[in-house]
Amino acid sequence: MYKQPFIPYVTKRNKIPEIPKTTEKIREALNTIEKGYGRFKIVNKGQTETMGTNHETSLLLECRFCKSQFTGQASEGCFHSYINPMSCPVCGFPNNLIKALYQSIEDG
């Protein structure tokens, strides 16, 4: 079944904080991601739509890095469980930090 990709709507846009310069500090920032749904803080949960065994819940999310808020969607089924979007639409967290971490390791 074809599905439209989920496009987050930014409800609160904050200034993007500077990415930490040292490997240690980047790791620290990434450690704020807990297991499972931890990459964003769930501010609010909306309605859940059920289609067969698939449940989709609309969410209001907050980025742990830049504290911007945006809409999201939780999808849960028998074999999957994830949140859209995968990264912050404002700062790119956590991809921005993962990229910076690789770069800082390369630069040694």
Ligand SMILES: [Zn+2]
């Ligand atoms: Zn962000």
